[in-house]
Amino acid sequence: MIDPHALWTRPAPWLAMAVLGLPVAAGLGAVIAPAFGWLPALGGTSPTLAHWQALWETPGLVDMVRLSAVTGLASAGLSLAIVMLFLGAFLHTRLFGVVRRLLSPLLAVPHAAAAIGLAFLFTPSGLAARLVSPWPSGWEYPPDYLFPGDPDGLALIIGLTIKEVPFLLLMSLAALPQCRAGERLDVARGLGYRPMAAFLKAVLPGLYPLLRLPVYAVIAFATSAVDVALILGPTTPPPLSVAVLRWLNDPDLTMRFMASAGALLQLGVTLAALLVWWTLEGLTARACRGWLSDGRRAFGDTALRWTGLGLLGAALVLIIGSLIGLMLWSLAGYWPFPEALPWPWIADNWLGALDGLAAPLEHAAEVGLAATLVSLGLVLGALEAESRRTRPVRRWSEWLLYLPLLVPPVAFLFGLVLIQTQLGLAPGIAAVIGAHVVFVLPYVFLSLAESHRRLDPRWTQLARSLGASPSRVFWRVRLPLLTAPLLTAAAVGFAVSIGQYLPTLLLGAGRVATITTEAVSLASGGDRRLTAVYALLQLLLPAAGFALALGLPRLLFRHRIGLVSPS
Amino acid sequence: MTDLSHTGLAPASLHLERLVINLAGQPLVRLDTDIAPGEILTVMGPSGSGKSTLLAAIAGFLAPAFTAAGCVRLGDTPLDGLPPESRHVGLLFQDPLLFPHLSVGGNLAFGMAPGGRRRERRARVAEALARAGLAGYAERDPATLSGGQKARVALLRVLLSAPRAMLLDEPFSSLDVALRDDLRRRVVAEIARRGLPALLVTHDPADAEAAGGRIVTLGGS
Numbered sequence: 001m002i003d004p005h006a007l008w009t010r011p012a013p014w015l016a017m018a019v020l021g022l023p024v025a026a027g028l029g030a031v032i033a034p035a036f037g038w039l040p041a042l043g044g045t046s047p048t049l050a051h052w053q054a055l056w057e058t059p060g061l062v063d064m065v066r067l068s069a070v071t072g073l074a075s076a077g078l079s080l081a082i083v084m085l086f087l088g089a090f091l092h093t094r095l096f097g098v099v100r101r102l103l104s105p106l107l108a109v110p111h112a113a114a115a116i117g118l119a120f121l122f123t124p125s126g127l128a129a130r131l132v133s134p135w136p137s138g139w140e141y142p143p144d145y146l147f148p149g150d151p152d153g154l155a156l157i158i159g160l161t162i163k164e165v166p167f168l169l170l171m172s173l174a175a176l177p178q179c180r181a182g183e184r185l186d187v188a189r190g191l192g193y194r195p196m197a198a199f200l201k202a203v204l205p206g207l208y209p210l211l212r213l214p215v216y217a218v219i220a221f222a223t224s225a226v227d228v229a230l231i232l233g234p235t236t237p238p239p240l241s242v243a244v245l246r247w248l249n250d251p252d253l254t255m256r257f258m259a260s261a262g263a264l265l266q267l268g269v270t271l272a273a274l275l276v277w278w279t280l281e282g283l284t285a286r287a288c289r290g291w292l293s294d295g296r297r298a299f300g301d302t303a304l305r306w307t308g309l310g311l312l313g314a315a316l317v318l319i320i321g322s323l324i325g326l327m328l329w330s331l332a333g334y335w336p337f338p339e340a341l342p343w344p345w346i347a348d349n350w351l352g353a354l355d356g357l358a359a360p361l362e363h364a365a366e367v368g369l370a371a372t373l374v375s376l377g378l379v380l381g382a383l384e385a386e387s388r389r390t391r392p393v394r395r396w397s398e399w400l401l402y403l404p405l406l407v408p409p410v411a412f413l414f415g416l417v418l419i420q421t422q423l424g425l426a427p428g429i430a431a432v433i434g435a436h437v438v439f440v441l442p443y444v445f446l447s448l449a450e451s452h453r454r455l456d457p458r459w460t461q462l463a464r465s466l467g468a469s470p471s472r473v474f475w476r477v478r479l480p481l482l483t484a485p486l487l488t489a490a491a492v493g494f495a496v497s498i499g500q501y502l503p504t505l506l507l508g509a510g511r512v513a514t515i516t517t518e519a520v521s522l523a524s525g526g527d528r529r530l531t532a533v534y535a536l537l538q539l540l541l542p543a544a545g546f547a548l549a550l551g552l553p554r555l556l557f558r559h560r561i562g563l564v565s566p567s
Numbered sequence: 568m569t570d571l572s573h574t575g576l577a578p579a580s581l582h583l584e585r586l587v588i589n590l591a592g593q594p595l596v597r598l599d600t601d602i603a604p605g606e607i608l609t610v611m612g613p614s615g616s617g618k619s620t621l622l623a624a625i626a627g628f629l630a631p632a633f634t635a636a637g638c639v640r641l642g643d644t645p646l647d648g649l650p651p652e653s654r655h656v657g658l659l660f661q662d663p664l665l666f667p668h669l670s671v672g673g674n675l676a677f678g679m680a681p682g683g684r685r686r687e688r689r690a691r692v693a694e695a696l697a698r699a700g701l702a703g704y705a706e707r708d709p710a711t712l713s714g715g716q717k718a719r720v721a722l723l724r725v726l727l728s729a730p731r732a733m734l735l736d737e738p739f740s741s742l743d744v745a746l747r748d749d750l751r752r753r754v755v756a757e758i759a760r761r762g763l764p765a766l767l768v769t770h771d772p773a774d775a776e777a778a779g780g781r782i783v784t785l786g787g788s
Contacts, residue, residue, distance in 0.1 A: 183664050186628055189651040190658040191678050191728040205668035293669060293676035
């Protein structure tokens, strides 16, 4: 008789790989033909380079490409520097533990909400300008500067950075024990190295290789982000990803040819940015070879330490300041410019929004729950299958895991839309859920894998030798032992799904309105109070998810201390 | 910047003055003794008796759950409150902990004081390797060394950092018997030659015998 456990775990890894690989490959494949003129449904029946020609002649194209590449590389470099300096300065101190606990909630702040908050904070009539007005700035009226949307993309860089820092920190936390960071640090300090020098010379060379894929994912995300760029980026010309989205949403359907070419160009820009980074990586490694063992044990320790703390502190202050700004706007009645606080405080903004809120909230929760459950099932199955085999996972499966995070979504999602139309599939909630799974699954896997692999194999051996079947072991032993990390992974997955803008918009053909798509489209309008309400609600759903993930195990296992406290 | 040119300093004693390490308010380790230059004090005791905690306290790595009272001095320098990197206390762990991102020579150069031309540094590394019977190993990947070789490189790395005292945390226990004897002899000889006060934590009575110094037993009888 086949054990039901095997029935599910055996195909799970293959299903997971298919879910990750197929949509990306198919989506990319589907934009290639139209980019070269082949899309019979729209009358494109002969191969041509005319659409590339048209793309090339688009005014401002060079600026668009430059914006995407520069903002992407700059924010990735900045966030990596912040995280590394912070780790170097504080890995050995208690403050590190505090920041660690702050992380997951910050990671849960959806991109769009953070971007809207940042925009409201620094816009000429925003909270920051109000706090310094009329004294000491002397501004009686909102000053005249362009933020967000400055032509150099500074706002965009800041917005991307404050979202990437928590992600890279979280990835570092998982990688630190893997490269035995604590021992490396102790050995180096025992040999007389100051903490920062010990970190940079003894820990970082082991840590960075483990962070490489997350860093690449950050670059890919930052060079092709759409939602953050829509809110914080310049508009004329916009970053390339936003331009591509405009072209493929153009009422003139023939624009879809050029949009396809643009999607491929976006892929090229992202790959080029990755190539630049990879080259710099190699040059840095070469330049540092002698420096690593030159024996110098201290260099600017204090300065680097304060820089690390200052930069991370600034990132935290920006995120928290953004959230406070959002709350103030959502409760603001009358709030003329130089006033730092609104008066009176009213609930009307919230009450007025209630009518329109039900559907987007319901859609977001529905899609989020479904995508999370599907991903959780696949990830758990794949990990269970892995734990039954003795050989470790191959390297390419890790790359596959990162595939949806490395290929610009705007490139392959548009291809999926083209496939959807050609197959005559109805756009709607099912398609949106499917697209969300592609993005949710990697994060669920990253979140769960470490705890699952660390689970002591002797629990299973013990249970099996007591006569339990594999299914029974899974349901009665492994699953309960993994309750807390499972719920955390679910909360992470749910938060990722809630934050998705592009897949919701494209695969739902604009008909599946979620709290996030509504918030992004409101952000370009003028109603700050309503936008703030939506941005906060967008934040509320994942926050509720994390609260549940933290609280539930404590409630379920309140008489099982060994399960709740970390062993 | 930390002064690392202490190689010329006269040998100093390691003073543990009424040292008490508490865990959750309960005293775990009590020790009041001086270790003379060249002397190896052996600390024995069952696991959980606080042997490694004692070393961590002297090296400056005490976990926040513990508190220490009393005073640790190296010669005239009080160590309490100094960060680990300023204590000049050489640590030898049970695992050799060679940095996997550096070559064998790179690991040794990492331990050496800065300064000097690259060629001079390389020559010093080669010389040290030759003395340890590892001539020509500078470019090797540490992962390709045998257990005994790794342990010898770890010892060289500590010695090249010119410590003023040595703390040995069961450094021989992961080696098989023949290698254990060899490394033990090397460590004892180097400590005597350099006149370093040393503290050796071990389970193995043979270690204590080879160290040839006083023996302190923690916890229990």
